[in-house]
Every structure is written in structure tokens, then in C-alpha cells.
Amino acid sequence: MAGDVNLPEALLTPMTQGGAALAAPPPVLHEYGPAVRIGLSAASALHAPINEAGLNAQERLGIEAFKLRMRASYLDAKENRPHRSASWSGDGDQPQQHRDQGRLVPPAPPIPPAPLAVPQAPVVRRLAGRIAVGLVIVSGPGDLEMTAAQQQKIVAEVQNGLSFLGGRAPARDVTFTYDIQVASITTPAVAGQNATGSDPYEQLEAPWRDAALAAIGQPAGLSGIARYIKTIKAARSAHAAYCAFFTHYQLQHFAYCRGDYVVMHYDNDGWGTDNLDRVFAHETGHVFGAPDEYALSGCNCAGSHGVYGRPNLNCESCADKGGVPCIMKSNDWAMCTETPYHLGYTMPHLAGLSPAAGTV
Numbered sequence: 001m002a003g004d005v006n007l008p009e010a011l012l013t014p015m016t017q018g019g020a021a022l023a024a025p026p027p028v029l030h031e032y033g034p035a036v037r038i039g040l041s042a043a044s045a046l047h048a049p050i051n052e053a054g055l056n057a058q059e060r061l062g063i064e065a066f067k068l069r070m071r072a073s074y075l076d077a078k079e080n081r082p083h084r085s086a087s088w089s090g091d092g093d094q095p096q097q098h099r100d101q102g103r104l105v106p107p108a109p110p111i112p113p114a115p116l117a118v119p120q121a122p123v124v125r126r127l128a129g130r131i132a133v134g135l136v137i138v139s140g141p142g143d144l145e146m147t148a149a150q151q152q153k154i155v156a157e158v159q160n161g162l163s164f165l166g167g168r169a170p171a172r173d174v175t176f177t178y179d180i181q182v183a184s185i186t187t188p189a190v191a192g193q194n195a196t197g198s199d200p201y202e203q204l205e206a207p208w209r210d211a212a213l214a215a216i217g218q219p220a221g222l223s224g225i226a227r228y229i230k231t232i233k234a235a236r237s238a239h240a241a242y243c244a245f246f247t248h249y250q251l252q253h254f255a256y257c258r259g260d261y262v263v264m265h266y267d268n269d270g271w272g273t274d275n276l277d278r279v280f281a282h283e284t285g286h287v288f289g290a291p292d293e294y295a296l297s298g299c300n301c302a303g304s305h306g307v308y309g310r311p312n313l314n315c316e317s318c319a320d321k322g323g324v325p326c327i328m329k330s331n332d333w334a335m336c337t338e339t340p341y342h343l344g345y346t347m348p349h350l351a352g353l354s355p356a357a358g359t360v
């Protein structure tokens with residue numbers, strides 16, 4: 001078994017041009033390239049022969065992450081992950097997760113028109129169909145370097161977290177297709193600086209983020225992020241796309257989501273790197289419209305969230321007995337009955353209300 005998400009994940013047969021398609025291909029959860037795809041297969045022992053020498057860098061990261069997730073040491077770490085089942089509100093010792101949503105952050109200044117400006121990427125609405133995920137792993141000088149082992153850890157944690165989200169889709173129609181970039185930059189550390197001004201998130205994020213965007217050939221600022229997302233969405237023929245930056249640079253908060261991008265500190269604050277998977281899954285939930293459900297977020301049981309416009313009935317503050325475990329509420333691989341709607345999963349029992357992937 002790969003990781004601790006309890007799914008029959010298996011490497012699938014590499015795609016070959018002109019090759020015969022399987023009569024009933026298994027759902028594909030992760031796609032790193034034509035040679036490395038991880039699917040859901042009842043034949044859990046299925047491991048297609050793969051010529052590893054011929055893999056590109058992204059495919060190699062994907063397959064190594066999968067192997068890492070199958071190691072006993074990885075499973076042990078997951079069994080003993082810190083603060084398991086704790087509310088994201090925090091419980092005294094562990095840090096809290098609040099202030100991780102864009103709506104809590106002052107709006108970014110408008111993007112001035114510029115020759116390089118491209119139309120904003122479509123807002124992500126639904127976790128359905130092909131989802132392009134851009135991982136920008138930021139490697140700075142000295143202690144800010146993202147080592148090869150840390151890069152591998154990030155890809156594995158993202159894979160584990162998105163296996164959970166994809167594996168929970170009732171229609172089994174979610175495929176994450178990755179673009180992984182290691183952005184090597186020379187921006188000096190800003191540790192110890194006190195962020196001031198109207199947008200401390202932006203103040204701490206902009207120097208390394210804009211350098212990282214330049215390193216991957218994109219313009220600075222939010223227009224650069226939008227351009228990158230639009231590019232990977234088109235290149236992967238995806239229904240939706242978002243991106244995430246992983247960094248050692250000081251942040252205003254260790255993990256947050258702004259619009260259709262996520263920022264994560266590698267150390268993951270007191271939750272620790274073995275919880276990067278769940279924090280990443282939580283932040284991805286926000287990208288697709290799922291609200292926080294832990295009390296400290298200030299949630300309430302009303303509202304209209306996600307493409308189905310459902311209320312936040314599992315909000316810890318007002319749900320019966322504080323609600324049930326859910327990735328949007330606590331450090332669990334669990335989901336309440338509302339979050340699937342908030343995420344916009346295709347709901348087979350609501351065929352008339354469930355628009356085709358990518359049309360909303």
C-alpha cells in the first residue's frame with residue numbers, strides 16, 4: 001500500500017503512441033508523464049514494467065515519490081504523525097491553522113496592464129476531471145536550499161494528500177497531472193523582518209516568489225502566477241489548474257491559499273513535515289471552494305459554498321457535538337458529508353445537478 005490513504009494504488013502500464021487501449025482502463029489518480037501514471041487498480045500487485053532509465057525528471061520524481069510512500073519507514077511516520085486528529089484550531093501546543101484563506105488576507109492591489117499581461121486564468125471551480133497541479137519548489141541560497149531529499153519529500157507528500165482527495169471522488173473521475181519546477185534563486189533570507197503594511201503576506205512572499213517566477217520563465221506578481229497556471233492548464237489539457245509554492249523562506253503564515261495558488265513552508269510549523277500531506281490537501285480544498293470547519297476560523301453553519309452552493313453544516317462552532325472529523329476541520333483522513341459538495345466532486349446521484357467537468 002502506498003502511504004496511509006488506504007487505496008489500491010498501482011503503477012499503470014506506460015502509455016505508448018498507437019498502443020491498444022485497455023477495454024476498461026482503471027481510474028488514473030496521478031500523471032507525471034506518459035511513462036509514469038498511478039491509478040486505482042483492484043489488482044494492487046500490478047506494477048507495470050517501466051524503463052526507469054528513459055524517464056524524464058518529472059516522471060522520475062513521481063515514481064520515486066510512489067516508492068517512498070511504499071516504504072515501511074514512511075508508513076511508520078504516518079502511523080505516528082504528530083497531532084493526529086487534532087483540530088486545525090490547535091490545542092495549546094500545536095500551531096493553529098487559521099488565517100490560511102485568501103478571504104482573510106487584504107486583497108492584492110490590482111494588476112496594472114502591461115505588455116506581458118495575459119488574461120487571468122479561469123477560476124478553479126470543481127475538483128473533477130483533469131486537474132493540472134503546478135509545484136514550484138523554491139530553492140534559495142544557504143539554509144534556504146531545497147535539497148534533493150526535501151524535493152522528493154514534497155512530491156511524495158503532495159502525492160499522498162492528493163491521493164486522498166482524488167480517491168474520495170465518488171465518480172472516480174479526478175486525475176492530477178503535474179508540472180514540477182525547481183526554481184533556484186539567490187534571493188537573500190528575510191528572516192527576522194517584521195512585515196508591515198496592508199498586506200504582510202505579499203510583503204514576505206513577493207521577493208522570493210517573483211524570483212522563482214523569473215526562474216521558471218514567468219513575469220513577476222500575480223499576473224505571472226496566472227500566466228503559469230494558464231500555461232500548465234493548456235499544456236496538460238486540464239479542466240482546471242492551480243499551483244503551489246514550497247519554500248524555506250519566512251512567511252506570514254506557514255500555509256495559506258490565495259485564490260488559485262497555495263504557499264507552504266517546508267517545515268509546516270509545529271505540525272511537522274509528516275503532516276505536509278494533510279495541510280496540502282486542506283489548502284487544496286480552499287482552492288476548490290471548501291470552507292474551513294474549525295472553530296478558530298470563525299466559521300458558521302450557514303453560507304453557500306462551492307459550485308453546489310451548500311452551507312457549512314460541519315462547522316465546529318455550531319454542528320451537533322462539534323461535528324465529525326473532516327480534512328477541512330482536523331488532522332484526519334476524513335470528510336464530512338458537505339465537503340464533497342464544497343469541493344465540487346461529480347455526484348453521480350445528482351446527474352441533473354452535476355455539470356460536466358470543466359464547464360463551470
Ligand SMILES: [Zn+2]
Nearest residue numbers: 100101282292
Ligand atoms: Zn483553512
